[in-house]
Amino acid sequence: MRYMMQSRWIRQAALFIFLVVLAVPAISAGKAPPLVSTQWLEDHLQDQNLLILDVRADSNYNFAHIPGAVGLAYKNWETPRDTGCLLIAPEADLTSRLQGLGLNNDMHVVVYAHGNTASDASKAAAVFWILQAMGHENVSMLNGGFTKWTFEGRVVDNKKPAPSAGNFMAKRDPSKIATFDDVKDAILNGDAVFVDARSSVQYFGHEKRADVGCYGHIPYAFTLPGDFMTNAGINRAPATIKDKKTLAKMVKGIGLPRNHNTKIIVYCNTAQLAGLDYLVLHNILGYKHVKVYDGSMLEYCKVKGDLPVIRFTWAHGR
């Protein structure tokens, strides 16, 4: 009897090890997990196929960064246009910059920013989204960012790697980027739901960002503040992403349809905070059709014409 139990235990352990072995190569084979821990990153610093990407300001990067990381500050990813909007940088710009940083198509990218606030984390998350929207699916975000890395006393340096040019080609994937026309269609035809990643204060229309032209939210939007996605500020925790169970509970609690085929358009003011909701909905919780509205409220208020904006209510519009 005892022998049988032991053997069953051994069999289960063997199965477990087998599954783990199976799972590990999956990371390098293009199915990167959305988040990697600081410990995982330290263990993999020497990986040839890993590109560590620092999106903090240049001055921060130059002062100290994770060993081997290359730097491309967030401002180069979403760039201001003549129309006054902030949009994803042109394909050609991203291609040349990322090739210069040594990005190959088969590489696993780990992106990080500061990790003190949800806003910090959202920079990394927005770049995570842009890389996926430019055809590079094999990307993870460093959970807790540079803040957690340094809190834990891990090594930093200020050496700039000199990579040989990569072969990455940026190509927009329309299934991940919503344009104003997509937004308009969704409002008029109702085939997608909106998720507003700004604070509930802006969603409600009590306040707005100074350069945004209107108060309130896009009709039929759910309020799911990007701030709620991280543990930042709770007992001085760095901005790590909340655990999956909590995230699932919150997304159910705001009333988002549970069908993972639901078409979702996430937006905020400039498509930065929206990155957090995108990462959570698409890559952690498994909603298959999530787009970020690149122009977000900054553009919507300028070009909306007769389309409504809803204010002073939590309920849906009209």
Next chain:
Amino acid sequence: MNRIRRSYLVLLCTALALLSIGPVKGIASAKQGPLVSVDWLSRHMKDRNLVILDVRTFPKYEKSHIPGAVKAFGPWERMNDKFVGFMMPKTSELENMLRKYGINNKSFVVCYDAGLTSSDTAKSARAVWTLQVLGHNKVAILDGGFEAWGQAEKPVTSEPTVPWPGNFKAHVDRSKVATLDEVRKVIGSRKVFLVDNRLPEYYFGHEKKSEVKRFGRLPGSILLPVSFVTTGGQEFSPAIMRPVKELQQMALGVGLPKDRSVRIITYSDHGTQAALGYFVLHNILGYKNVSVYDGSIIEAAANPKVRMERYSWSYGSYGGR
């Protein structure tokens, strides 16, 4: 004929008399309020029966205040005997305090605060609510508080006011105060509306005050953050109350019915913001049956028998189609 002519004369004289004292030195009207403007107060400062209460902290009062205003920091709330929650002090204690402030049952009381944010306005609202619980309804808040007064360059002084003691007598109206027992009975009821006046992140349970034991809200409550009811802090604006039309839109927009007779209980962390919720719903919008849950979340969360909920908007009904 004579009699008619004489009565005309009397009428004329009365009218003239009213006109001459009316707007300038009139007796502060009970119908004024619930908000008075800086302009109104500056014209009525010398009115008989007007008492101005400054509910800011002592140092602020001592530095400068509206001429004639009484230093009235309180206490409007006291730690309760179980050391959870801040409650309205005893009636006798409040009566004494209000008499010291120079309040009579005939007085028209105008409260003002720093006037920078809605949290400031909430301090005035707490004083107004307390007076109304004590049966005194001739009360108003100075719209925009001391900040609006200062921005309008009205006179200030550092000379403390020593009021002539009043003879205020309370006629307590318990219907404006909700207790934990009552709140526990109505949780889950569709007839009574529990209104959470804190910020969305507290309601959602993403954050909490450190002195509050548990995250989240009372089950089924509606979210109406009182930080939304004034425009304090926006483009350097003092905490001016939003127009009635907008407040009305908000009340319906967060899920309150149009019916003004429904039972409403407001709450917040300590019961201060909840007093502003009460003020907006009862005094401005005219809901008749509103009370403040004085113990508020700090008391409820400390009691393990009280159910709380978290990580959702009410009934999942916010947003979406």
